[in-house]
Amino acid sequence: MGTKGTFSGQILVVILLLFTFSVNGQQIVGQWKTIDDETKKERSIVEIYKVDDSYSGKIIKLQRSLEDDPDPVCDACDPDDSRYLQKIIGMEIIQDMAFDKSSNEYVDGTILDPESGSEYQCKLWLSEEGTLKVRGYIAFFYRTQTWLPVSITE
Numbered sequence: 001m002g003t004k005g006t007f008s009g010q011i012l013v014v015i016l017l018l019f020t021f022s023v024n025g026q027q028i029v030g031q032w033k034t035i036d037d038e039t040k041k042e043r044s045i046v047e048i049y050k051v052d053d054s055y056s057g058k059i060i061k062l063q064r065s066l067e068d069d070p071d072p073v074c075d076a077c078d079p080d081d082s083r084y085l086q087k088i089i090g091m092e093i094i095q096d097m098a099f100d101k102s103s104n105e106y107v108d109g110t111i112l113d114p115e116s117g118s119e120y121q122c123k124l125w126l127s128e129e130g131t132l133k134v135r136g137y138i139a140f141f142y143r144t145q146t147w148l149p150v151s152i153t154e
Contacts, residue, residue, distance in 0.1 A: 028055060028106060028124060031150035032132050045150055055106055057094030076117030088114045097124060111136045
């Protein structure tokens, strides 16, 4: 009986460790649906991934209407930026995000709005509902968007 109890306890510890690991930093990795602030329609899908000790994200899909360019480039980007005239699909728009354990947020990186060519300081965090909060800011001015997780069946 003592062995069975110890084995159950070990399984519980492993499950708790796995849960703690997933809560502390791994949940933003994956695909996220961006939503237009005005129309509330899907704009793109961004894939967030880990590179060494930081997190980055790239656009993997754009929602386009028939009159839109199906494969646009970032002509609004700064000509000194390596993303200038690069195709938006496949473009890395989130760079150098670091996970801050004390705040449970991803900080110190940047996010690019390829439509305007503007780059902002960025902060990311997961909401209790499982959505991703994305804040771009300059000094005290900021805008926060809510991105939705992409399900495997989409």
